[in-house]
Amino acid sequence: MSSYAQASKTSQQTAKKYITQQQSKVGKARIKSVAQDEIRAREQIHKSRKLFVGSLAIILASMAAIIAFNAFISSAQVRLDIVEQKLNQAVITNQNLNVEKANLSSPERIVNIATHQLHMSVPSSITDLQQVNPYQSSNVKDASVRSHAQKSNGKYDKPAGSKIAKSRHLLAHKGR
DSSP states (O other), X not given: OOHHHHHHHHHHHHHHHHHHHHHHHHHHHHHHHHHHHHHHHHHHHHHHHHHHHHHHHHHHHHHHHHHHHHHHHHHHHHHHHHHHHHHHHHHHXXXXXXXXXXXXXXXXXXXXXXXXXXXXXXXXXXXXXXXXXXXXXXXOOOHHHHHHHHHTTTOOOOOOSHHHHHHHHHHHHHTO
């Protein structure tokens, strides 16, 4: 082999090595890009799954809250129905008691009880008495009572003190 052939053979081997290295680099780059694409796809799938699970959890929590709220409303409605029922019963009882009160306090019933059970009788005549104010009487002898009557302008005030009590005693005995 000549040196030219040998040089040619080494340069071919070097070229093959170079091509192989370049192909290897390209292949590695392709492998890297394919691997990175797969990793990105897997991350995207993982993110999608997280989003789906999170959304599902929110939906389930919302449904549980709605169910709990409906149960609370149903419970409150049952209590409201019971209270309304008790109120209606109380109104009916009150109406019945008012009817019974009206029947018991009727004048005919009272007259019937007075005449038959208590043996009372209706008077043959009724005399109305005049209302008497002891301080307006001109027959009052005690000056303190007269002055009190003047101070009260003839209106009856409940007097206090021993002089007033004495004047009442005098008025009561004068009429006898």
